[in-house]
Amino acid sequence: MIQKHVVLRALFGLYVVAGFAFVLTGTVQVVSAALPQSADQELELDVDIIKNRWQWDPDHITVGEGTLVRLNITNDDDYDHGFAVSEFGVDQRLPANSTTTVEFVASRAGDFTFFCSVYCGAGHFGQRGTLTVLSDDSDRVAYEDGITAESDLPIRSHKDSVERLGYTIAEDGVKEFELSADHIMWDYGDGHVIESWGYNGQLPGPEIRVTEGDTVRISFTNKLPVATTVHWHGIDLVNPMDGVPGYTQDPIEPGETFVYEFVAYPAGTRFYHTHGSHHGDEAQQMDMGLAGAFVVEPRDYQAPDVEKTWVLTERIRDGIFPINGAVYPETDPIRVVEGDRVRVRMINAGSATFHPMHLHGHQFKVISVDGNPVPEAAQLTRNTLPILPGETYDVEFIADNPGLWLFHCHELNHAAGGMISAVIYDDYIGGH
Numbered sequence: 001m002i003q004k005h006v007v008l009r010a011l012f013g014l015y016v017v018a019g020f021a022f023v024l025t026g027t028v029q030v031v032s033a034a035l036p037q038s039a040d041q042e043l044e045l046d047v048d049i050i051k052n053r054w055q056w057d058p059d060h061i062t063v064g065e066g067t068l069v070r071l072n073i074t075n076d077d078d079y080d081h082g083f084a085v086s087e088f089g090v091d092q093r094l095p096a097n098s099t100t101t102v103e104f105v106a107s108r109a110g111d112f113t114f115f116c117s118v119y120c121g122a123g124h125f126g127q128r129g130t131l132t133v134l135s136d137d138s139d140r141v142a143y144e145d146g147i148t149a150e151s152d153l154p155i156r157s158h159k160d161s162v163e164r165l166g167y168t169i170a171e172d173g174v175k176e177f178e179l180s181a182d183h184i185m186w187d188y189g190d191g192h193v194i195e196s197w198g199y200n201g202q203l204p205g206p207e208i209r210v211t212e213g214d215t216v217r218i219s220f221t222n223k224l225p226v227a228t229t230v231h232w233h234g235i236d237l238v239n240p241m242d243g244v245p246g247y248t249q250d251p252i253e254p255g256e257t258f259v260y261e262f263v264a265y266p267a268g269t270r271f272y273h274t275h276g277s278h279h280g281d282e283a284q285q286m287d288m289g290l291a292g293a294f295v296v297e298p299r300d301y302q303a304p305d306v307e308k309t310w311v312l313t314e315r316i317r318d319g320i321f322p323i324n325g326a327v328y329p330e331t332d333p334i335r336v337v338e339g340d341r342v343r344v345r346m347i348n349a350g351s352a353t354f355h356p357m358h359l360h361g362h363q364f365k366v367i368s369v370d371g372n373p374v375p376e377a378a379q380l381t382r383n384t385l386p387i388l389p390g391e392t393y394d395v396e397f398i399a400d401n402p403g404l405w406l407f408h409c410h411e412l413n414h415a416a417g418g419m420i421s422a423v424i425y426d427d428y429i430g431g432h
């Protein structure tokens with residue numbers, strides 16, 4: 001597991017800049033800009049960039065508020081990176097094959113993203129980590145101390161997941177759902193168990209499926225150690241229910257419940273996902289698992305013979321690209337019989353990368369884009385379809401070529417990271 005926590009809250013007494021001298025040796029550079037007058041704690045930490053993987057190690061650093069943070073960052077890549085934390089005005093180039101020291105004071109509490117600020121290739125946009133700055137007096141300190149040992153969290157996998165979220169019909173006819181965001185350890189099925197945040201304790205969250213025009217009431221409880229929100233992606237709802245922190249609502253604090261109520265419109269493959277506690281942490285919350293499908297069926301819905309919903313997500317720092325919370329070969333295949341009409345609803349709920357989804361042995365028609373039906377004359381016939389973050393596509397094909405056929409992401413690093421499923425014909429005997 002790459003994710004590590006480094007917690008330091010020791011008191012070092014008054015730190016005075018003038019009292020320090022830095023030794024310059026070899027490729028170590030010292031950045032002395034923006035040194036503080038004083039800080040009551042300090043943390044010196046070695047950070048590595050894992051070679052050719054666009055990952056920080058550690059990728060989660062926890063410090064107390066007011067700490068002078070000194071990071072000795074080693075970049076063994078043959079290309080430059082950068083280290084930036086926008087909120088603290090830190091942006092430092094990290095030249096290739098060298099160690100650079102970056103200093104700043106973590107002057108206020110919260111979760112902050114540190115990221116690569118120099119474009120460096122394929123993994124650039126995923127090269128992120130989290131700096132958690134704990135305020136000394138918050139309840140969160142005690143809470144985080146309690147869960148820093150990751151083994152305290154329940155370990156779950158796609159085998160524990162429910163496919164669809166059940167509901168009750170209230171006296172006023174509204175469909176009522178209970179949703180929570182939970183802190184768990186998630187097993188993607190490849191032996192790696194990763195600290196995650198999931199709706200109702202699973203990745204992705206359970207599919208919510210309703211009929212167009214239904215009024216839905218979703219009682220959401222935040223059981224995370226951080227504030228969050230829920231956004232209903234692609235639904236034309238009333239503005240106060242849109243789930244954007246600081247814009248349509250206050251962030252939902254740990255332990256709080258917020259009730260979302262809206263009319264499900266228009267029909268189509270939509271999804272729900274965190275919008276973070278502010279604009280800066282949405283990506284982190286998404287990639288830790290806070291997304292699920294929201295399918296609105298039209299009133300006259302004619303279900304195909306076989307229907308699948310795939311939520312495509314990413315844990316870039318861990319090299320994991322799951323389908324419905326599992327990596328190949330743990331992913332569920334699509335089981336068909338010859339002649340079936342098969343619909344796959346694909347949702348890219350990752351924060352950064354696109355997925356050219358490719359089906360072997362068949363052509364499919366793209367029947368919906370972002371949930372909205374494509375007129376028949378305009379439906380493209382394809383076998384590979386790129387899906388950008390935030391997009392959804394419904395594709396349909398006729399099972400007319402018996403066999404065992406892969407259906408996978410053709411960004412082959414993603415395939416290697418698990419984004420592979422298959423179409424399997426019942427009774428087919430053959431192959432290797």
Ligand SMILES: [Cu+2]
Pocket residue numbers: 321353354355356409410411414415419
């Ligand atoms: Cu991909």
